[in-house]
Structures are given as structure tokens and as C-alpha cells.
Amino acid sequence: MTSIKLLLADDQALVRGALSALLSLEADLEVVAEVGSGTEVVPAVLAHHPDVALLDVEMPGLDGISATAEVRAASPDTKVLIVTTFGRPGYLRRALQAGASGFVVKDTPAAQLADAVRRVHAGLRVVDPTLATDSLLAGESPLTQRETEVLQAARDGSSVAVIAARLFLSEGTVRNHLSAAIGKTNATNRTEAVLVADGNGWL
Template identity: 60%
Template sequence: MTIRIVVADDQALVRGAIAMMLDLEEDIEVVAQAGNGREAIEAVACGDVDVVLADVEMPVMDGIAAASRIRKEHPDVKILMVTTFGRPGYLRRAMEAGASGFVVKDAPSDSLASAVRKVMAGQRVVDPDLAAESLAASSNPLTEREQDVLRATSGGGTTADVSRSLFLSQGTVRNYLSSAIHKTGARTRAEAVVIARDNGWL
């Protein structure tokens, strides 16, 4: 049986290299490539797909958000997250979104093909070092709204900008920012964004 896969990564060179490498396997066929999560969803909707390899950090829609949508709309499709950033928070969020595996991009090429076969067979595949880190790491302390506000402020927008984009009062935005700064142990909102991203909470 041939495993039909979609490779989703916003870096064209990386995406092409992964696709070319997997196409060399006799039992794996890359049927589509996508540059973001939305394109991955469209590719799954348009074809007979078994597995989606999705990068975590992509523009328009990230891999975790795409994984959640794909699993809801196409429950038989397996999701394998492939990322440069082996962060425990990302692993936790990916598994909550329905991903069957999580591997880092610097893993040996044969292990990536093996991971595809394992998730297709219904197994869970997680990078062992990342799994150990995840067990030791603290869970995400931020509420959904605090995460939304940090994401909105990450581009350097003012409190008024964030207020307009999220349809919240400026006072409410300031409260969420203050709470997020306190929970992350940061001194500023910019530092809170960095800490939250480094932990995979955003």
C-alpha cells in the first residue's frame, strides 16, 4: 500500500527537500506541497491523503491550528508535526490538536520515513528527547485570552491597536497583559512574548 502524504512547510527549500527525500521511498508518495496551514487543509480536501507532515510555525495558519481543523474535518488523516523548534509546549499543543507524532527536522532522514509509516499504522511517534523535556516542563499558565493579547501585541502594536483588533476595551487589554507578564515572570510585554514563544505557549 502506498502512503499518500502532503508536506506543509513555509520554507520552500526545506519543503522541497523533505518531499524529494520521501518520494524516494517505495511505499510513500508526496501528492501535494503546501506553504501554510490553510493550503494544507485545501490539499487534504482536494485529494486522497493519508498523512500530513506539517511544520509548526507557518504564516497565515500555523501547523497546530491546521492539524486541529484537519482532524475535525478528516478524522482518518494522520498528522505528523515536523519542526525546527523542539519546544515542550509545542508538543503538548500538537497532541491536544490531534497530531499522531512530533519529530524535529534534524532527525535522520530514515527516521522521518519510519515516523510516517508508524503514524499510518496508528502508532504515536514522539522525539524521545522532546518527550523527556515535555514531562519536566511546566504546563501553559496563560489563558486563551492572555495568549490572544500577547499574539496581538507581538507585532509592536499599541494597547489601542490590540484593543481594536480583539474588540476589547483598553483597560481589559492592559489587565490581560499585566497578568501574562506576571505569569511568565517577564518585566515587559515584549519579554513576555519571547518567554511564551520559547516555551511553545503561543
């Protein structure tokens, strides 16, 4: 029996090791590479030619959604399954738009995860049912690309002047985008707007 070759990408070594151990118990699954950051994903895919890459969303260097798009461009035969702690509706939508074939949360039972890998490998789409419902209810992000960038820059509490310098915008423009984002997220201030947008996976 030919085994399905897997690549695991997760910045938490313990989680990566546990996933590897669990999946390796399956006779038809073989973990051929493990990496700890998003920037390592594509080089590992090109070196090991996995059938399925299991990617976390939040990783250093490059997040799992951006890495998904890069994997699909560099190695179209490699399917991507997002396995994440962060079951946010916006993440699901963005991951599928980037070319992921599946999206499951990390507390998925081992047998179900193995089954998800097999189904993705067979060309099917696998999505956590609760998340799929939440995603439909949450809808698309109401933020424009520029509003999203400004909120991302505001995440660390930077001042308007710092955000403006970082994004090469005028302070007035930054204030306008922040104001629009606060309105669209029904927040009372920019900190709350960041939390709402983050919670929905829009950032």
C-alpha cells in the same frame, strides 16, 4: 506493495523539496501533494486523500497546529505528523491536543523520519524524546486564553490602545491581562513576557 500516500505542507520551498526527495526514495512512500501554506492543507487533503499529512508549525494563513485540527475534522482517516524547526514544548502539547499523531524536528535523519511516517500510519504515536521530556518539565501554559490573545497582539510592539482596539477590549482590561501575563511568565516587561511565552510555545 501499497504505498503510503503523503502530503507535505511547509512554507519553505527548499525544505519541502528536500523532504519530498528524501521520502520519495523510500519504496513504500509516495508524496501525492505539496503545499506552502496552512490554508491550502485541507483542500489538498480532500483532493488527494493522503494517508499521512506532514505539517510544519509556522506557516502563513493558518499555523500547523490549527491545520491539524482542521485535517482531523475534515478527513479523520488522515494522520498528521508535525515536522518542525521549532521544537517548543508548548507546541508539542498543543499539537497532540489538536489531534496530531506525531511530532518530530526537521533535523531528524531521513531514515528516522520515514520510520516515523510508517509508525504514525500504523496508528502509533511518535514524539521526539527530548521534546517529550521538555514538555513534561515545562508543564501546561499558565496563561488564560485572553492573556494569550493579548500577548499575541503585543508581539509586534503595538501600544495598549491598538491592542485594545484590535481585541475589542478596554485599555484597562488589556493592561490587567498584560500585567497578569508578565507575572505568570516571571518577566520584567511585556516584551520579555512575549519572548518567554513564545519560547515555550504557549502563543
